[in-house]
Structures are given as structure tokens and as C-alpha cells.
Amino acid sequence: MQKNYQEFLELLNQERKDECVIYIMELFNSGFSVKEVYEQYIIPSLAEYECNSDVEEICIWKEHTRTSIIRTILESSYPYLIKQKKEKINKSIIVACPQLEYHEIGAIINTNFFILEGFDAKYIGANTPSEQIISAVKILKPDYLALSITNYYNIVATKKLIETLKEDNKEIKVIIGGQATKNPLTIAQLKYDYILQSYEDIVMFKENLL
Ligand code: B12
Structure with a gap:
């Protein structure tokens, strides 16, 4: 049919x-x-x-x-x-929605997209308090932290989170994605390393790593 x-x-x-x-x-x-x-x-x-x-x-x-x-x-x-997932590429990534961000389907889908492309990706939750995200980064020591942000009013908390995180974890690279990150003015204040929005972006990101 x-x-x-x-x-x-x-x-x-x-x-x-x-x-x-x-x-x-x-x-x-x-x-x-x-x-x-x-x-x-x-x-x-x-x-x-x-x-x-x-x-x-x-x-x-x-x-x-x-x-x-x-x-x-x-x-x-x-x-x-x-x-269907491709060969592992030995890069790890934690995906989370920052505190007060309840929209999580984009985060879950993109975690699965990273997995399909061979990343070792782990989704740790919606509305995840900053201290829990920082704890996960300290303990799991991923290569990347990806934050999915939908509501603009969560940008301020995300800014503080990235700043605190990078004080003690200089190696960590932060990826941002999601509806609130599509406006360049909104994200100008964030100290992120990469911005990705789609499967194609993830594929290009991977190609540049290899
Ligand atoms: C479902 C939904 C909810 C559910 C979410 C449930 C859940 N478990 O996720 C609930 C009921 C909780 C909810 C609540 C609210 N919602 Co709502 N919600 C939606 C809705 C209908 C769908 C969102 C969704 O899942 N989309 C599907 C996913 C796959 O798309 P996405 O998130 O955009 O992600 C894509 C990309 O952005 C990207 N991406 C996303 N993250 C990442 C991360 C990385 C690393 C990468 C690579 C890519 C990436 O990839 C995805 C695939 O293309 C949208 C409508 C819409 N047009 O989006 C409104 C919407 C997002 N909600 C909205 C609002 C206003 C709210 C509330 C404030 C409503 C209220 N009055 O309570 C609350 C806020 C809750 C909170 N504090 O977060 C607004 C946001 C406006 C804005 N931009 O600020 C929208 C746009 C509705 C509207 N037209 O007004 N909502």
C-alpha cells in the first residue's frame, strides 16, 4: 500500500x-x-x-x-x-535541553542523528539544571556538549551555563541548535563553538572533523 x-x-x-x-x-x-x-x-x-x-x-x-x-x-x-548507524568515529557528545527548556523532541531527534553518523551520543534530558549538565560533562568528559534551545527566554540561562562550564572545562566544545538559535542577534551573546540545525549540518560537521 x-x-x-x-x-x-x-x-x-x-x-x-x-x-x-x-x-x-x-x-x-x-x-x-x-x-x-x-x-x-x-x-x-x-x-x-x-x-x-x-x-x-x-x-x-x-x-x-x-x-x-x-x-x-x-x-x-x-x-x-x-x-542503520555508520561506523563509530570515536567522538562523544552529550545532548541536553537547558533548564526551563521543555521542548525536547528536537534534542532527541538530533541525538539519534549524531548516533546514525557514528558519534557516541547521549541525551541527558529536558529542563536539565545547569549543575547537572556541568556534572555530566565533568564525569563523562565528552568531546562536545550540544544544547537544544527553543524559547528565546532560555538564552540568558544558557549564556550563564556556557560561561560557568568553560571556566573549569576549557577543552569542552559547545554546540547550539534549535529554534531560539536561528536569530543571529539572540545568539550573539553566547560563547558557543558550533551552531548546527539539521542532519545535513551534522554530516558537514563530521566531515570537517575527519
Ligand atoms: C510540542 C510543543 C510543546 C510541548 C513540548 C513537549 C516536549 N516533550 O518536547 C509543550 C506542551 C511542553 C510546550 C510548551 C510550551 N511551548 Co511549545 N511548542 C510545541 C510545538 C507544537 C512543537 C515543538 C517540536 O517538538 N517541534 C519538532 C522539533 C523536531 O522541531 P524543533 O524543536 O524546531 O527542532 C528542529 C530544529 O530546530 C533542530 N534542532 C533543535 N534542537 C537542536 C539541537 C541540535 C544540537 C541540532 C543539531 C539541531 C537542533 O532540529 C530539529 C529538527 O529539524 C511548537 C510549534 C513549532 N512550530 O515548533 C510549540 C512552540 C515551540 N512552543 C511555544 C511556546 C510559546 C510554548 C510555551 C511557552 C507555551 C505556554 N504558554 O506554556 C511552553 C514553554 C515550555 C518551556 N518552558 O519550554 C512557541 C515558541 C515561541 C518562541 N520561539 O519562543 C512555539 C513555536 C509555538 C508557537 N507557534 O507559538 N510546547
Whole structure:
């Protein structure tokens, strides 16, 4: 059966979780790659979402319901990701959302993109307090810390986090990404090393390392 994005979107809009998961699993089984499924189905289904209610509470729980379905799909994609990932490149990376940043799907997806490209990548969570991020860097000693920032008001906390982190961990390179990092004026105050936004950016970043 020929599948298309609109069909999946309809199931997701109706919050029919089981059918959404089955739909995506059938895509994988018919030969779609993890990258294709994420880019053609998962990312647009959230990025293009607009709540059709004027009541904020309704919008928030509906967004949670939607992301919960997407999270289940992302977890279910992991066995396919294991099969599709490239040779290891001996570079480690911790991915996190800074404190008060609850938008985490972009962080999870990009952790998986790094893994697909052979990085040893670990996602440590949404709304992660600065001291926990710093602790993870001290203990795990990754080559890179990647921060996913969606809301502009989290830039100030991110600025402080990067400054504190770099005081004691001079070697660490900081990558930033996410909607709040797309505006050059907003990020001018951040002491980051790299800015990446997509799978293609990750591929180019890797090519420059090798
Ligand atoms: C789902 C959602 C939520 C969920 C998130 C649940 C979860 N577990 O993640 C919940 C309900 C928690 C939520 C809450 C809020 N949300 Co909200 N939310 C969304 C929604 C619908 C989808 C976000 C998403 O997951 N997109 C899909 C991912 C894959 O896309 P992405 O995050 O942009 O990431 C992509 C790139 O940016 C990049 N990327 C991201 N990070 C990184 C990191 C690296 C290293 C790399 C390489 C790339 C990368 O790769 C991804 C793939 O392309 C958006 C709508 C939208 N248009 O984005 C609003 C949106 C992001 N939310 C918004 C707002 C305002 C809020 C609230 C303030 C609402 C409120 N009144 O409470 C709160 C704030 C919560 C907080 N403190 O963080 C605004 C943000 C406006 C702004 N720019 O400041 C948006 C844009 C809605 C809107 N049109 O107004 N939200």
C-alpha cells in the first residue's frame, strides 16, 4: 500500500496512537530509513502543528498528547537506528535541553542523528539544571556538549551555563541548535563553538572533523 504524510497526519490529529505507531513501523518495514521517517513524517508533524483552540490549557495538554505519541514512535525507531548507524568515529557528545527548556523532541531527534553518523551520543534530558549538565560533562568528559534551545527566554540561562562550564572545562566544545538559535542577534551573546540545525549540518560537521 502506498503511504503518504497526509494519512499519517490525519491519524495523529485524531490522536490515534496505536495506528500512528503501526503506520510508522510499516514505513520502516517497507524500507524507509530512520532519517527519511524523521524528516518526512515526524519533524513536520510537530513543526507545522497549530492548536485549533483559543484556550491555552487545552493547547498545552494537546501538545503533550501529540509529543507523547511522537516519543513512542522515536523509541520504537531505535532498533532500526542500530541497524542503520555508520561506523563509530570515536567522538562523544552529550545532548541536553537547558533548564526551563521543555521542548525536547528536537534534542532527541538530533541525538539519534549524531548516533546514525557514528558519534557516541547521549541525551541527558529536558529542563536539565545547569549543575547537572556541568556534572555530566565533568564525569563523562565528552568531546562536545550540544544544547537544544527553543524559547528565546532560555538564552540568558544558557549564556550563564556556557560561561560557568568553560571556566573549569576549557577543552569542552559547545554546540547550539534549535529554534531560539536561528536569530543571529539572540545568539550573539553566547560563547558557543558550533551552531548546527539539521542532519545535513551534522554530516558537514563530521566531515570537517575527519
Ligand atoms: C510540542 C510543543 C510543546 C510541548 C513540548 C513537549 C516536549 N516533550 O518536547 C509543550 C506542551 C511542553 C510546550 C510548551 C510550551 N511551548 Co511549545 N511548542 C510545541 C510545538 C507544537 C512543537 C515543538 C517540536 O517538538 N517541534 C519538532 C522539533 C523536531 O522541531 P524543533 O524543536 O524546531 O527542532 C528542529 C530544529 O530546530 C533542530 N534542532 C533543535 N534542537 C537542536 C539541537 C541540535 C544540537 C541540532 C543539531 C539541531 C537542533 O532540529 C530539529 C529538527 O529539524 C511548537 C510549534 C513549532 N512550530 O515548533 C510549540 C512552540 C515551540 N512552543 C511555544 C511556546 C510559546 C510554548 C510555551 C511557552 C507555551 C505556554 N504558554 O506554556 C511552553 C514553554 C515550555 C518551556 N518552558 O519550554 C512557541 C515558541 C515561541 C518562541 N520561539 O519562543 C512555539 C513555536 C509555538 C508557537 N507557534 O507559538 N510546547
